[in-house]
Amino acid sequence: MYLTKKSRLLKDPHDIRMCDNSASSSVVFVGIPWDGAVAGRPGARLGPAKIRTAFCNLPKRVDVEDLGDVDVVIGDPAETWQRVEKTFRSLKDRQQILVAGGDHSVTPYVYRGLSEGRKISYVVLDAHFDLRTVSEGLTSGMATRLVKESGGDIPITVIGIREWSNPSYMFSLADKMGIEYYTIEQIHKLGIEEVADRVYQQHRNYKAYLSIDLDVVDPAFAPGVNAPSPGGLTSREVLILVSHLSKALKPIAVDTVEVSPPYDVGDITSNLAAVLLYTSIWSR
Numbered sequence: 001m002y003l004t005k006k007s008r009l010l011k012d013p014h015d016i017r018m019c020d021n022s023a024s025s026s027v028v029f030v031g032i033p034w035d036g037a038v039a040g041r042p043g044a045r046l047g048p049a050k051i052r053t054a055f056c057n058l059p060k061r062v063d064v065e066d067l068g069d070v071d072v073v074i075g076d077p078a079e080t081w082q083r084v085e086k087t088f089r090s091l092k093d094r095q096q097i098l099v100a101g102g103d104h105s106v107t108p109y110v111y112r113g114l115s116e117g118r119k120i121s122y123v124v125l126d127a128h129f130d131l132r133t134v135s136e137g138l139t140s141g142m143a144t145r146l147v148k149e150s151g152g153d154i155p156i157t158v159i160g161i162r163e164w165s166n167p168s169y170m171f172s173l174a175d176k177m178g179i180e181y182y183t184i185e186q187i188h189k190l191g192i193e194e195v196a197d198r199v200y201q202q203h204r205n206y207k208a209y210l211s212i213d214l215d216v217v218d219p220a221f222a223p224g225v226n227a228p229s230p231g232g233l234t235s236r237e238v239l240i241l242v243s244h245l246s247k248a249l250k251p252i253a254v255d256t257v258e259v260s261p262p263y264d265v266g267d268i269t270s271n272l273a274a275v276l277l278y279t280s281i282w283s284r
Contacts, residue, residue: 088113224264
């Protein structure tokens with residue numbers, strides 16, 4: 001019988017991949033297949049499966065334990081978010097947690113679970129401020145505001161803001177709330193290394209959480225997202241930025257969110273998300 005549980009066609013016994021020989025590890029991978037708060041293009045619930053497949057096919061550099069997915073409840077955001085918070089509260093002792101979303105509404109509840117009893121700063125790569133309040137309904141565009149409400153006086157930095165992707169009041173609101181931000185124009189003027197160093201100086205006295213909304217990347221390189229915004233970072237630029245931030249800040253958790261596989265082309269967005277999580281592992 002020629003049966004195998006591995007789908008790999010390349011027969012190279014020395015080429016060990018990330019999910020081979022899985023065992024208990026201080027670095028863990030968790031999926032959150034939820035997109036119940038998306039106001040735009042749905043599909044992010046399918047992101048974790050695609051990202052996990054791409055991540056597991058990367059060459060092994062460090063042991064990562066795949067813990068599976070949070071058991072979400074479709075149609076019940078309150079119960080789902082409570083489960084997310086409880087799940088990550090139980091993982092506070094891990095060295096680093098890699099999270100594959102899901103829409104951005106899951107991030108504040110991952111953050112709440114991990115920040116119980118301690119202060120954690122927040123760095124997010126995003127084309128949008130995500131400071132919204134809504135009169136009714138749900139939106140993933142309130143993630144940063146919810147983190148601010150949970151974290152209190154912790155530093156928050158948003159990197160990748162586009163003028164054409166945010167209502168004008170968001171800029172003054174961010175200033176009022178004491179949220180540091182870098183527009184895409186500032187990134188190109190200052191350079192990625194300078195931005196990363198400035199962010200490090202702002203967050204160096206805290207444990208950090210790094211959130212990566214894939215719409216920070218230009219749609220030419222990441223078309224499969226909820227809210228694509230032209231003029232973003234290239235895939236190479238975002239990889240360099242995440243590498244610098246991860247090495248400097250050693251974040252306790254990194255998430256990739258808003259990947260929507262139904263709108264992707266050849267899985268390039270899911271693959272980029274997987275490599276970003278891989279790049280963010282500072283113990284490699």
